[in-house]
Amino acid sequence: MAPGPAPGPPGHAAPDLATLTGVRSGKRSYYRAYVRSDERMQRAVRAMDSISRALVRTVEGPRGLLEEVARAAAAHLDASWTILALSDGHLRGARPRFLAVGPDGVVTDDDAGLAPLVRRELGAIRAGHATRSDDDGPWVRVPMTLEGRQIGSLVGLHGLDAAPEPGDLSVLRILANQAAVSLHTSEQYQAGVALHRRAQRLYDEATAQARDLEQRTQELRQAEQRLVLAHQRELIDTERHRIARELHDSVTQYVLSAGMAVEVARGEAEELGADGTTILERLGTAKQLSQDAVEQLRRAIYALHQSHRDTVSTLPELLHEVAEHHRPQLQVQVRVEGDVVPLTTDADHEIARAVGEALFNVATHARATRAVVRLRYRADELLAAVADDGHGDPVELSRLLRLERGRSADGRHRGLANIETRIVDLGGGIVFRRARLGGVRVEMRIPLPLTPTDRPGVISGLVGTPGDDRDDRSGDDTQEDPWPR
Structure with missing residues (x-):
């Protein structure tokens, strides 16, 4: 105790x-x-x-x-x-x-x-x-x-x-x-974490598939475009061969016959002596023109019979072909400015024909040795210009165009009126100015984007052209105009 x-x-x-x-x-x-x-x-x-x-x-x-x-x-x-x-x-x-x-x-x-x-x-x-x-x-x-x-x-x-x-x-x-x-x-x-990784992997696979589908869709569109162009080229080549046959079998024969008639008339004029001197000079000029016309027809027939590249589809490529046809007589340069804006096939061919008509006038009437074709793309306008170093007068060409507008179908040459008609149908206009080279510059201005016209085109009437997915690309609007005003 x-x-x-x-x-x-x-x-x-x-x-x-x-x-x-x-x-x-x-x-x-x-x-x-x-x-x-x-x-x-x-x-x-x-x-x-x-x-x-x-x-x-x-x-x-x-x-x-x-x-x-x-x-x-x-x-x-x-x-x-x-x-x-x-x-x-x-x-x-x-x-x-x-x-x-x-x-x-x-x-x-x-x-x-x-x-x-x-x-x-x-x-x-x-x-x-x-x-x-x-x-x-x-x-x-x-x-x-x-x-x-x-x-x-x-x-x-x-x-x-x-x-x-x-x-x-x-x-x-x-x-x-x-x-x-x-x-x-x-x-x-x-x-x-595993679900996140799986979701990320599925997302990556879906993204890759989307890119692959986009690429394949683009390839299909390109293939479709190539097929349409090939169809167009086939129809155009058929028409070219038909026109070549018509020129060879009819127009060329008529021109040759006219040349022979002129040659006979020259013989009769020589028998008149001094009184037929003036007539003889005019018949000599007619003979030379007939020979030039026959030569032009032969070159055209030869060009029409040539097989063209299947890749010719844009306006610059068409203009290069047009320039190639005139190079035996002219030193032709083609210059393109700005980003090329795809147009309808009819519009491309109408502009190319207008430029070809202008080059024909230069080669036939302007006594020029050099020509420059300029194609300039802008956001709201397409400019196609043909300048030469010949002896033409812009004021005289404007007067001739006014006269051609009023002529009836009398068989006379209507080259300027044809150029204007093609451009006006596209909503544009033409004007004649003095060129830096010394001759005349024919300016053809077409507003962009193109507005559809009621007049059916030759190509669009034959095949369905790929439509209106045009790019709104344009050149630099601040670039100085190299052509004098």
């Missing part, structure tokens, strides 16, 4: 050890129980503290938290071995599947270096066994649950002096369930 407390000062109660410590001093076992309880509480606090530090390290993923859980459980149980593992079939995408802490405190996820009894315990967890027999050592087993079902276990080979108390098991359950939540979150995150 312990001695009673020493008497204190009068009027004051003696200090009561049981009141101060909560442990009765009459039995020494109470104090030892207090010490053990305090130690367990301190271990639980340290375990919760380590878990709280691991929870805020989100960038490390679930492994950092799981390692802290395993170490905290090992420290709380004073365990030589601690295992945190998932059962097979649960959280298939979660990693790592297990962690083990050995006597040296090293965390491992490789079961090759585990002791045999630890491997047996790990096998039981993987197989889904909640408990094992107690004849293989002081194992402490706590289930790891998620949504009411066991998905694994937290086990430890403890080194405590006595069996763990319910408070110790509560701490272990908290650690195990925290690990279960972390692993589930990791699995969901990995599943989300």
Whole structure:
């Protein structure tokens, strides 16, 4: 029996050890129980503290938290071995599947270096066994649950002096369930990442397919354009051959007959002597013109019989062909400015014919040696100009055009009126100016985009021309006009 407390000062109660410590001093076992309880509480606090530090390290993923859980459980149980593992079939995408802490405190996820009894315990967890027999050592087993079902276990080979108390098991359950939540979150995150990668892959495949379809569509459109052009070229070549036959069989024969008649008249004029001098000069001029006409017809017939390239489809290419027909008599240059704007086939041919008529006038009447064909594209206008170094007069050509407008179909030459008619039908107009080369410049201006006319075209009446997908491209409107005004 312990001695009673020493008497204190009068009027004051003696200090009561049981009141101060909560442990009765009459039995020494109470104090030892207090010490053990305090130690367990301190271990639980340290375990919760380590878990709280691991929870805020989100960038490390679930492994950092799981390692802290395993170490905290090992420290709380004073365990030589601690295992945190998932059962097979649960959280298939979660990693790592297990962690083990050995006597040296090293965390491992490789079961090759585990002791045999630890491997047996790990096998039981993987197989889904909640408990094992107690004849293989002081194992402490706590289930790891998620949504009411066991998905694994937290086990430890403890080194405590006595069996763990319910408070110790509560701490272990908290650690195990925290690990279960972390692993589930990791699995969901990995599943989300996998879905994102799959969606990205599908998006990339869809984008690639869209590009491939766009490319194939473009190729199909080009093939369709080539087929239309080939059809047009076939029809045009047929018409060219027909016109060549007509020129050879009729017009050329008439011109040759006219030349022969002129030659006969020249013989009769020579018999008149001095009185027929004037008539003889005029007949000589007529003979020369007949010979020039026959030569022009022969070149035209030869050109019409030549096979043309299938790729001739734009106005610049047509103008190069027109210029090629006149190069035996003229030094012709073709210059193109700005971005080429696709026009309808009828418009291209009408402009090319107008330019060809202008070059014919230059070669026949202007006594020129050089001509320049300029094609300039702008946003709102197309300019086609023919300039020469001949002896023509812009004022005289304007007067002749006014006269040709009023003539009836009397068989006389209407070249200027034909040029104007072709351009006016396209919504434009022509004007004559003095050229820098010294001769005349015929300017043909057509507004862009073209407006459809009621007059059916020769080509569009034969085949359906690819329509109105014109580009709105234009040249530089700030470029200085190289032609003098």
